Amino acid sequence: MREVYLDNGATTRVADEVLKAMKPYYTDDYGNPSSTHTPGQRAREAVEKSRETIARRLNAGPEEIIFTSGGTESDNLAIRGVLKANPDKRHIITSRIEHPAVLKTCRELEKNGYGVTWLDVDKYGLVDMDQLEASIKDDTALVSVIHGNNEIGTVQDIKGIGEICKEKNVIFHTDAVQSFTKEEIDVRKIPADLISMSAHKIHGPKGIGALYIRKGTGIKPVSSGGEHEFRMRPGTENVPGIVGFAEAVRISSGIDKERIMMLRDRIIRRVLDEIPDTRLNGHPKKRLCNNANITFSRIEGESIMLHLDLKGIQVSTGSACSSQSLEPSHVITALGLPPEDSHGSIRFTLSRYTTEGDIDYCVDELKPIIENLRKISPFK
Numbered sequence: 001m002r003e004v005y006l007d008n009g010a011t012t013r014v015a016d017e018v019l020k021a022m023k024p025y026y027t028d029d030y031g032n033p034s035s036t037h038t039p040g041q042r043a044r045e046a047v048e049k050s051r052e053t054i055a056r057r058l059n060a061g062p063e064e065i066i067f068t069s070g071g072t073e074s075d076n077l078a079i080r081g082v083l084k085a086n087p088d089k090r091h092i093i094t095s096r097i098e099h100p101a102v103l104k105t106c107r108e109l110e111k112n113g114y115g116v117t118w119l120d121v122d123k124y125g126l127v128d129m130d131q132l133e134a135s136i137k138d139d140t141a142l143v144s145v146i147h148g149n150n151e152i153g154t155v156q157d158i159k160g161i162g163e164i165c166k167e168k169n170v171i172f173h174t175d176a177v178q179s180f181t182k183e184e185i186d187v188r189k190i191p192a193d194l195i196s197m198s199a200h201k202i203h204g205p206k207g208i209g210a211l212y213i214r215k216g217t218g219i220k221p222v223s224s225g226g227e228h229e230f231r232m233r234p235g236t237e238n239v240p241g242i243v244g245f246a247e248a249v250r251i252s253s254g255i256d257k258e259r260i261m262m263l264r265d266r267i268i269r270r271v272l273d274e275i276p277d278t279r280l281n282g283h284p285k286k287r288l289c290n291n292a293n294i295t296f297s298r299i300e301g302e303s304i305m306l307h308l309d310l311k312g313i314q315v316s317t318g319s320a321c322s323s324q325s326l327e328p329s330h331v332i333t334a335l336g337l338p339p340e341d342s343h344g345s346i347r348f349t350l351s352r353y354t355t356e357g358d359i360d361y362c363v364d365e366l367k368p369i370i371e372n373l374r375k376i377s378p379f380k
């Protein structure tokens, strides 16, 4: 049976080039970068070269890149680290459509006495800029808004948000795990102070990520230990992971992006044209090049997903993290869809390995599945 993996928003295949670049750091140059002997120094050199590759992609300085264990840790470090460094400021602003790494961190802080403003989004998932501006108070420690949304693909105007924050002198964090290398992020043009990234969403290995910290940002480490990562994140560096992350960044290209975008538009157009009562979620233009999120009225997304899986096609409903529960996704709910429509949304996420044949196979298999599920649907 054909295998079609369209769940690249959850994780991606490690690229062959990435695996090849990583291997020597497991078996040959496996020294600890903190050791001053030769193998240790070779590992150090690999870490610093990788840091430069990632910094260059953001137009940042290498000393502004901190390696972490992934997007979740970067988000936690950004938010908790800023609050720790600014103990007098007890207010946070975030959006209703964050990834759980930000959403649940803010919810927990809210329970512990912090004030949290949850910014509304419009029907495309764009945050309300006027509400943002009006919400900033003297004791606002930081604003955290996701860049490319992992569920609906909407790409937020982080330049606009950053400018508002800069004018009001508030720290701005953005979770760019989905958008990094897909959208251009130049920190000399975009006034973001903290940017979260993760390797496994861009054909790198799992368990490695980074946090960009603009020079001079008030932030403290949240773990105790050695003096690694400019004293911001203790722990022996994941050298092969870091090397693989940098290689994944190095091989990501604009050519891939153009091709993936054409395939994304093909799946959107074919599904909307050929299957009745379907609607695209997220912004029609301001969206990640690899994301198509579509609502199929009157059916459960879970059933669609399971039927597609039987045909060798992997997709997701909402986000992988929330698909265990049958609650409608908080992101889809925030868009203001009627509840009966908020269940039937499917996320198709493409990658550099997706082909036109994959897309056509998926749509051809999807058509009878939807037709049959609608016949037995309790919603009319």
Ligand SMILES: *Cc1c(COP(=O)(O)O)cnc(C)c1O
Residues within 6 Å of the ligand: 009, 010, 069, 070, 071, 072, 073, 099, 101, 146, 148, 149, 150, 175, 176, 177, 178, 198, 199, 200, 201, 207, 208, 209
């Ligand atoms: C996947 C993802 C994360 C979490 O990253 P991990 O490296 O898996 O911890 C955070 N934010 C967004 C938007 C994501 O898509």
